[in-house]
Amino acid sequence: MLVICSSGRSGTNILLECFTKNNNYTPTTYPEDKELTKRGIEYPQKYLCKADINYIFNYKEFYDFMIKNQHCKILWSVRHPYDWCLSKLYRGRPVKSKGYIPSDDATVPGCIADLTKMYSIYKQAIKDFPNRILIVKMEDLLSDIEKEVKRICNWLEITYDKEMSTPHLIMRHKGKKERYNTIDKSQIALYKNIDTVYDGYFGKRKKIVDKLFNSEIIQTLLREFNYE
Numbered sequence: 001m002l003v004i005c006s007s008g009r010s011g012t013n014i015l016l017e018c019f020t021k022n023n024n025y026t027p028t029t030y031p032e033d034k035e036l037t038k039r040g041i042e043y044p045q046k047y048l049c050k051a052d053i054n055y056i057f058n059y060k061e062f063y064d065f066m067i068k069n070q071h072c073k074i075l076w077s078v079r080h081p082y083d084w085c086l087s088k089l090y091r092g093r094p095v096k097s098k099g100y101i102p103s104d105d106a107t108v109p110g111c112i113a114d115l116t117k118m119y120s121i122y123k124q125a126i127k128d129f130p131n132r133i134l135i136v137k138m139e140d141l142l143s144d145i146e147k148e149v150k151r152i153c154n155w156l157e158i159t160y161d162k163e164m165s166t167p168h169l170i171m172r173h174k175g176k177k178e179r180y181n182t183i184d185k186s187q188i189a190l191y192k193n194i195d196t197v198y199d200g201y202f203g204k205r206k207k208i209v210d211k212l213f214n215s216e217i218i219q220t221l222l223r224e225f226n227y228e
Contacts, residue, residue, distance in 0.1 A: 001043050001044070001045060001046070001047045001048070001069055001071050001072040001073070002019060002024075002025055002047075002048050002072070002073055002074075002075065002156070003036065003048075003049060003050070003051050003072060003073075003074050003075070004016045004049070004050040004051070004074075004075050004077060005050070005051050005052075005053065005074050005075070005076055005077070006052070006053060006076055006077040006078060006118060007052065007053050007054070007084070007105070007114050007115055007117075007118035008052050008054065008088065008105060008114070009079075009084055009087035009088050009091060009105075010077040010078055010079045010084060010138055011077050011079055011136075011138030011141060011142075012050045012052070012077045013031060013050065013171065014138075014141065014142075014167050014168065014171070014183075015050075015075060015077050015136055015138075015141060015167075016031055016048070016049075016050045016167075017031075017167035017168075017170055017171055017172070018141075018145075018149050018152075018164045018165070018167045019048055019164065020048065020167075020170060020172075021161070021163050021164070021170065022158065022161060022164060024046065024156075024158045025046050025047075025048035026044070026046040026047065026048060027048045027049065028047070028048065028049040030172075031049065031050055031172050032049065032050050032051065032052060032055075033049040033050070033051055034051075034052070034055040035055075036049060036051045036055075036056075036065065037051070037055075037056050037057075037061045037062055037064070037065040038057075038061065040064070040068065041068070042068055042069055043069055043072070045071055047072075053114070053117055053118040053121055054104070054105070054114060054117075056121065058121075059120070059121050059124050059125070062121055062125060063124075063125075063128065066125070066128070066129055066132070072132065073132050073133075073134070073156060074125070074129070074132060074133045074134070075134055075136050075152065076122060076125075076133055076134065076135050076136065077136050077138060078135060078136070078137055078138065078221075078225050079137065079138035079139060080138075080139065080188075080189065080191065080227050081115070081218045081221040081222055081225075081227060082190075082191035082213055082218070083187070083188070083189065083190045083191055084115070084221075085111055085115075085209070085212045085213070085218065086190050086191060086194075086197065086198070086202065086209070087187075087190070088103070088105045088106055088111045088114070089106050089107075089111065089202075089205075089208070089209075089212075090106075090198045090201055090202075091103075091106070092104075092105055092106025093106055093201075094106075108208060108211055108212055108215075111212060112212070112215055112217055115217050115218070115221065116217045119217060119220065119221060119224070134152065134155050135225070136148065136152065137225070138187070138188075139188050139189075142183055142184065142185050142187060142188055143185065143188065145165045145167075145183055146162075146165045149164050149165055168181065168182060168183060168184075191213075194206070194209065
């Protein structure tokens, strides 16, 4: 059993699709299983899905799930905290198609709360299940996907297949499928071009960005995952 876990906008979709065609796993019909940790059941050996921390009530719920499913391994996706924030704010911004209602993590308080919850659960999980959780950096996956997927396969003790390095060709998430037709390395180090990324969206929002970048949780994540 394999679960791709983290806070949204960290590369979970592309990481998930690296494994959907692998014979060791049977992916869920819809990529994300929002009820994964709530059913209190033991899942099939080949179960594969992604699970956003936002839908996990608390650490106890996560812990109980892991104890019930001793065969489950977790790929914990992370990315540079600055880019993580920018993606959350932009992708979840209020637009007409969403009734001009922002996503929960597309505001400064919401983004901080979401990442704080993710980090809190991660810190406890990595202590309790150190051999069942592997950190995967989005930057490593995009920079050299074959190398990174082979590293993951080695950890999972499964055989690598070349098709696993082209997840963008089988993306099931509609928005991602429409957006990406290749491995998009331009998503790396977005924060270094704050005035121009996302069509200049953050050019007039620097105070918001600075507030986020200097927040305690972002500085903590920078240190925790060895980002500059």
